[in-house]
Amino acid sequence: MVSMKDISIACGVSVATVSKALNDHNDIGSETKKYIKKVADEMGYLPNSMAKALKTNRTYNIGVLFAEEAYSGLTHDYYAFVLDSFKNTVEEKGYDITFINSAKARSERISYLEHCRSRGFDGIAIVCADFYSPEIMQLVRGNIPTVTLDHIFNNVSAVMSNNVQGMQELLTYIYEKGHRKIAFIHGADSAVTQSRLSSFYRTAAQLGLEIPDEYISMAPYRDTAATYKETLRLLDLKDRPTCILYPDDFAAFGGINAIKEKGLRIPEDISVAGYDGIRIARHIEPTLTTLAQNTKKLGQKAGEKLISLIEHPKTTLIERIFVDGHVYEGNSVADLNA
Amino acid sequence: MVSMKDISIACGVSVATVSKALNDHNDIGSETKKYIKKVADEMGYLPNSMAKALKTNRTYNIGVLFAEEAYSGLTHDYYAFVLDSFKNTVEEKGYDITFINSAKARSERISYLEHCRSRGFDGIAIVCADFYSPEIMQLVRGNIPTVTLDHIFNNVSAVMSNNVQGMQELLTYIYEKGHRKIAFIHGADSAVTQSRLSSFYRTAAQLGLEIPDEYISMAPYRDTAATYKETLRLLDLKDRPTCILYPDDFAAFGGINAIKEKGLRIPEDISVAGYDGIRIARHIEPTLTTLAQNTKKLGQKAGEKLISLIEHPKTTLIERIFVDGHVYEGNSVADLNA
DNA sequence: TAAGAGTACGAAAACGGTTAAGTGAATTGA
DNA sequence: TCAATTCACTTAACCGTTTTCGTACTCTTA
Numbered sequence: 001m002v003s004m005k006d007i008s009i010a011c012g013v014s015v016a017t018v019s020k021a022l023n024d025h026n027d028i029g030s031e032t033k034k035y036i037k038k039v040a041d042e043m044g045y046l047p048n049s050m051a052k053a054l055k056t057n058r059t060y061n062i063g064v065l066f067a068e069e070a071y072s073g074l075t076h077d078y079y080a081f082v083l084d085s086f087k088n089t090v091e092e093k094g095y096d097i098t099f100i101n102s103a104k105a106r107s108e109r110i111s112y113l114e115h116c117r118s119r120g121f122d123g124i125a126i127v128c129a130d131f132y133s134p135e136i137m138q139l140v141r142g143n144i145p146t147v148t149l150d151h152i153f154n155n156v157s158a159v160m161s162n163n164v165q166g167m168q169e170l171l172t173y174i175y176e177k178g179h180r181k182i183a184f185i186h187g188a189d190s191a192v193t194q195s196r197l198s199s200f201y202r203t204a205a206q207l208g209l210e211i212p213d214e215y216i217s218m219a220p221y222r223d224t225a226a227t228y229k230e231t232l233r234l235l236d237l238k239d240r241p242t243c244i245l246y247p248d249d250f251a252a253f254g255g256i257n258a259i260k261e262k263g264l265r266i267p268e269d270i271s272v273a274g275y276d277g278i279r280i281a282r283h284i285e286p287t288l289t290t291l292a293q294n295t296k297k298l299g300q301k302a303g304e305k306l307i308s309l310i311e312h313p314k315t316t317l318i319e320r321i322f323v324d325g326h327v328y329e330g331n332s333v334a335d336l337n338a
Numbered sequence: 339m340v341s342m343k344d345i346s347i348a349c350g351v352s353v354a355t356v357s358k359a360l361n362d363h364n365d366i367g368s369e370t371k372k373y374i375k376k377v378a379d380e381m382g383y384l385p386n387s388m389a390k391a392l393k394t395n396r397t398y399n400i401g402v403l404f405a406e407e408a409y410s411g412l413t414h415d416y417y418a419f420v421l422d423s424f425k426n427t428v429e430e431k432g433y434d435i436t437f438i439n440s441a442k443a444r445s446e447r448i449s450y451l452e453h454c455r456s457r458g459f460d461g462i463a464i465v466c467a468d469f470y471s472p473e474i475m476q477l478v479r480g481n482i483p484t485v486t487l488d489h490i491f492n493n494v495s496a497v498m499s500n501n502v503q504g505m506q507e508l509l510t511y512i513y514e515k516g517h518r519k520i521a522f523i524h525g526a527d528s529a530v531t532q533s534r535l536s537s538f539y540r541t542a543a544q545l546g547l548e549i550p551d552e553y554i555s556m557a558p559y560r561d562t563a564a565t566y567k568e569t570l571r572l573l574d575l576k577d578r579p580t581c582i583l584y585p586d587d588f589a590a591f592g593g594i595n596a597i598k599e600k601g602l603r604i605p606e607d608i609s610v611a612g613y614d615g616i617r618i619a620r621h622i623e624p625t626l627t628t629l630a631q632n633t634k635k636l637g638q639k640a641g642e643k644l645i646s647l648i649e650h651p652k653t654t655l656i657e658r659i660f661v662d663g664h665v666y667e668g669n670s671v672a673d674l675n676a
Numbered sequence: 677t678a679a680g681a682g683t684a685c686g687a688a689a690a691c692g693g694t695t696a697a698g699t700g701a702a703t704t705g706a
Numbered sequence: 707t708c709a710a711t712t713c714a715c716t717t718a719a720c721c722g723t724t725t726t727c728g729t730a731c732t733c734t735t736a
Contacts, residue, residue, distance in 0.1 A: 004692065004693065005692075005693095013716085015693080015716095016694080016716065017714085017716075019692095020694085023694085027713075027715075028714065029715085032714075032715085046455050047692090047693080049456050050389075050392045050692080052692080053693095054386070054691090054692080054720095054721050055695085055721050056693085059388065074412070074418050074425070075418045080413045084411065087412070091437075094441070098399070099425060099429075099434065101425075104432055110384075117339065117384050118385055119387050224621045257621070261623075280591065280618050283562045283588070283591045283592065284591050284595070285594075285595045285598055341721090341722055342722065351685075352685075353722085354688090354725080355684085355685060357725085358724090358725090361724085363725095365685075386721085386722050386723070388721085388723090389721070390722080391691095392691050392693090392724095393690075393724045395691085
């Protein structure tokens with residue numbers, strides 16, 4: 001690899017001059033600058049990012065934490081899209097993305113925070129993780145600029161999919177389609193679930209909907225077996241709902257299967273709606289009506305916030321950014337007004 | 339951050355001794371070693387990976403290239419699963435993963451290779467990219483240990499999903515279910531498509547199947563609109579096939595919609611099969627019969643090969659590793675023998 | 677007992693950059 | 707005309723490691 005030293009020799013100047021020329025400092029003559037840049041270019045010079053980082057304490061590298069639990073990290077449509085958008089945003093600003101992990105060599109493990117410190121990440125994004133584990137707690141208290149997705153910590157900026165707005169909009173949409181008996185199979189307990197559930201109740205109250213307790217139940221996210229079971233239960237109710245909301249799109253398929261097995265048609269006999277807006281939902285019949293989260297904006301806002309936190313630590317305030325979703329109108333919710 | 343210097347002062351030894359003690363060199367007394375390690379631990383010492391990399395020319399960082407084209411990188415089930423497995427494999431060996439990109443700062447762009455050199459990646463994995471672009475060509479010729487997924491370059495190790503075996507197994511399975519009129523809508527031209535298509539023809543010949551030209555057509559991968567259209571064409575044929583193979587699972591849904599719209603049932607009236615084994619395919623009705631690629635093994639093999647290439651450059655040979663898939667037996671292919 | 681062999685550690689250079697401080701020459705101002 | 711600036715560059719220290727070489731001991735062994 002050609003270094004500044006090589007260039008300095010080739011140009012007959014000191015390496016300091018080379019450094020300053022390449023970094024456009026203004027105490028270098030414009031002729032010299034041009035010449036040095038030209039030579040550097042011809043020699044195929046590339047800055048050694050390790051050396052630079054060592055000296056400047058800036059790596060231009062961002063750590064991203066993805067849960068290592070089965071099927072909920074990289075391989076989840078929602079997170080993958082958010083990550084993709086986040087990645088594009090920060091790369092545009094000259095930052096790279098490295099995954100945070102806790103596996104060091106075969107011998108000892110290290111904590112997430114230790115990993116980050118050792119790698120010298122300028123900032124970190126916690127996209128998807130067990131937010132209640134001690135390791136995550138340690139990480140967010142580690143004084144590295146941080147932004148979290150869909151979870152709020154003290155003194156840490158967060159980008160949140162607006163679940164309150166989302167659920168309100170979705171439920172209102174369904175209400176306006178004439179539905180009055182609406183069941184909600186919500187996800188396992190978490191901050192996200194809390195938001196959606198309370199928004200569901202509040203919106204229902206505002207709309208004057210009566211929601212019997214038996215219309216509300218729980219199925220873990222992405223668990224089609226659980227939604228299948230819960231759906232059968234709902235279908236067997238004396239007073240069957242006209243529409244069922246699922247924890248997420250993927251889980252909705254469990255319910256859809258149960259409905260089809262019962263010989264019922266969607267949406268003619270019963271309506272369903274998901275949450276997330278995964279791609280496949282728009283490519284099956286019936287297309288799934290769902291609340292599409294704005295993954296692009298989520299990733300983008302997270303990236304922008306984090307970079308701002310890194311580059312202007314004093315003036316950037318810790319805040320919660322809520323990103324609205326919108327109803328994707330498939331044809332899984334019948335229009336009862338018609 | 340506490341450095342070796344701090345430890346050396348605290349212990350009353352030189353930083354050389356600290357370095358050697360922490361790295362278990364055997365010219366340090368065992369007592370001293372133990373003591374230094376203890377102090378380092380208490381002080382919360384963490385090695386500065388930039389300094390280490392600068393000196394040793396080893397970053398323990400692997401660059402991964404993902405296409406930046408819409409919907410075909412991170413957000414694709416197949417690639418996401420491969421990446422996940424790859425990530426777990428290399429992290430277990432102490433390596434980190436950073437995305438390769440070509441966006442440097444807002445001003446100038448740099449090439450993939452330049453990015454890799456600048457970051458000092460020990461190795462790179464090209465998971466998903468436009469393999470025919472000049473930039474990729476430059477990258478693979480860059481003399482950094484490399485492994486590619488599903489594409490073969492000279493002098494570069496490749497891990498390949500065994501499309502020949504896969505298509506053979508899938509077609510044979512369908513044949514054994516009694517199907518003789520089998521159509522294949524294949525993907526757009528690429529090495530992968532070539533393998534599948536030629537394996538399709540060869541297997542068909544071996545099985546004594548007659549494949550009329552009108553049974554073969556093209557639809558880009560993941561393009562449901564295209565498969566929808568092609569499926570309608572196939573259904574309108576005088577001599578309609580009894581089973582249709584799709585480019586991939588996602589694209590299969592386009593076909594399935596077309597079939598349903600025609601009022602036909604799967605698999606009673608017509609059978610379909612996909613390729614990939616994406617998760618959702620197992621959670622809808624009818625569950626999709628497909629060739630499930632072994633993403634876990636693909637990622638693992640790629641990781642192992644790359645690390646071997648990095649750590650034993652002389653003795654590791656450039657090779658092509660083929661990973662077999664298996665038929666996932668859904669219920670979208672009718673058993674005509676019954 | 678003196679030469680040779682270990683043993684346990686330290687000094688210093690090096691990796692490839694950045695940057696504060698210094699320097700000599702040209703330019704400026706009064 | 708001469709001190710004061712400004713300009714354009716160099717010197718040298720430093721970031722946190724690793725590693726070669728040297729050195730002062732202690733221990734063998736002939």
